[in-house]
Amino acid sequence: MIQTRGLTKDFVVSSSETVHAVRGIDLDIAPGELVAVLGPNGAGKSTTMRMLTTLVRPTSGSATVAGVDVVADPAAVRRNIGYVGQGNGAGHQQRAGDELTLQGRVYGLDRAAAQRRTAELLDALDLTALARRKVSDLSGGQRRRLDVALGLVHAPRLLFLDEPTTGLDPHNRANLWEHISRLRTEHDMTIVLTTHYLDEADTMAERVVVVDHGQIIADDTADGLKRTLAGDRVVLTVAVGGTASRVASIVEALPGARDVTIAGDRVEARVADAGAAVPELVLAASGAGAPLLEALAVRPTLDDVFLALTGRSLRDGADTTTTEEAAA
Numbered sequence: 001m002i003q004t005r006g007l008t009k010d011f012v013v014s015s016s017e018t019v020h021a022v023r024g025i026d027l028d029i030a031p032g033e034l035v036a037v038l039g040p041n042g043a044g045k046s047t048t049m050r051m052l053t054t055l056v057r058p059t060s061g062s063a064t065v066a067g068v069d070v071v072a073d074p075a076a077v078r079r080n081i082g083y084v085g086q087g088n089g090a091g092h093q094q095r096a097g098d099e100l101t102l103q104g105r106v107y108g109l110d111r112a113a114a115q116r117r118t119a120e121l122l123d124a125l126d127l128t129a130l131a132r133r134k135v136s137d138l139s140g141g142q143r144r145r146l147d148v149a150l151g152l153v154h155a156p157r158l159l160f161l162d163e164p165t166t167g168l169d170p171h172n173r174a175n176l177w178e179h180i181s182r183l184r185t186e187h188d189m190t191i192v193l194t195t196h197y198l199d200e201a202d203t204m205a206e207r208v209v210v211v212d213h214g215q216i217i218a219d220d221t222a223d224g225l226k227r228t229l230a231g232d233r234v235v236l237t238v239a240v241g242g243t244a245s246r247v248a249s250i251v252e253a254l255p256g257a258r259d260v261t262i263a264g265d266r267v268e269a270r271v272a273d274a275g276a277a278v279p280e281l282v283l284a285a286s287g288a289g290a291p292l293l294e295a296l297a298v299r300p301t302l303d304d305v306f307l308a309l310t311g312r313s314l315r316d317g318a319d320t321t322t323t324e325e326a327a328a
């Protein structure tokens with residue numbers, strides 16, 4: 001459904017500065033996949049998406065989307081895709097229903113077909129009761145649902161969502177995802193999304209592409225990334241001061257344990273399966289006269305994956321992909 005080779009975008013900001021926003025991305029996405037593109041601010045996620053949706057022309061490399069080259073025939077690409085950008089696409093003074101019908105007309109539907117499609121989408125995204133409301137009067141969650149409806153007017157096979165749930169509260173995020181998931185199953189859509197929410201990428205996407213400094217640095221299922229790049233940890237607190245080194249020796253003897261560290265009364269280590277290790281360690285420590293006050297099994301998050309890959313936390317936010325070139 002999507003194939004890119006060496007896809008690159010440079011923004012020439014001034015005679016002395018070029019931003020290398022995307023630096024040679026090779027990506028293959030098969031029909032029906034739901035892929036999350038994850039990365040810190042400025043990593044190049046939106047620029048990649050904007051190239052794939054023909055809003056920005058690549059500097060070099062190639063990209064085919066739904067079988068069409070994005071540079072050779074952008075209009076054909078656009079007919080095949082839906083795009084929900086970061087800003088609100090809808091005109092604020094329009095009524096929600098009229099906005100959808102207008103969008104349908106823009107995509108070449110006749111009036112009756114556009115109205116039929118409007119009714120379907122209002123229903124699918126739980127907006128029917130709000131059809132006559134002005135877009136400016138909708139809540140954030142309602143407006144985001146309208147944005148998704150606008151992206152789906154022409155029944156695309158491929159939907160791009162740029163941070164679809166940013167700014168929504170957990171209830172509205174869950175609600176929007178419920179709608180997206182259902183529509184995806186019903187219409188067998190391929191979905192590519194960017195998100196800052198690690199838990200969202202973790203639970204919703206079947207595949208996570210991690211981008212940093214304009215390059216793909218990892219590409220796997222969330223579980224696969226966690227297993228290969230982060231791994232489980234145990235965090236043990238001893239009940240009796242001075243016994244941490246004894247507990248550390250017990251942990252070291254555990255098959256597969258590594259990176260054992262001691263900090264005061266706390267012992268931490270990477271283990272193959274934290275859930276299985278904890279009861280074993282509690283028993284062994286108690287038997288060795290070094291009982292534990294607390295024993296935690298810690299499963300890795302996608303942030304741990306990013307940390308393992310880059311030494312930085314995604315939660316720390318950006319460090320920029322901007323590079324300055326010496327003035328000529």
Ligand SMILES: Nc1ncnc2c1ncn2[C@@H]1O[C@H](COP(=O)(O)OP(=O)(O)OP(=O)(O)O)[C@@H](O)[C@H]1O
Nearest residue numbers: 011019021040041042043044045046047048321322
């Ligand atoms: N039109 C532009 N002109 C100049 N620089 C740009 C332009 N668009 C993006 N950039 C720069 O390109 C880099 C990548 O930006 P991009 O928006 O793709 O990142 P992102 O990963 O989507 O970030 P965010 O998560 O904050 O949306 C950033 O350094 C950004 O400042």
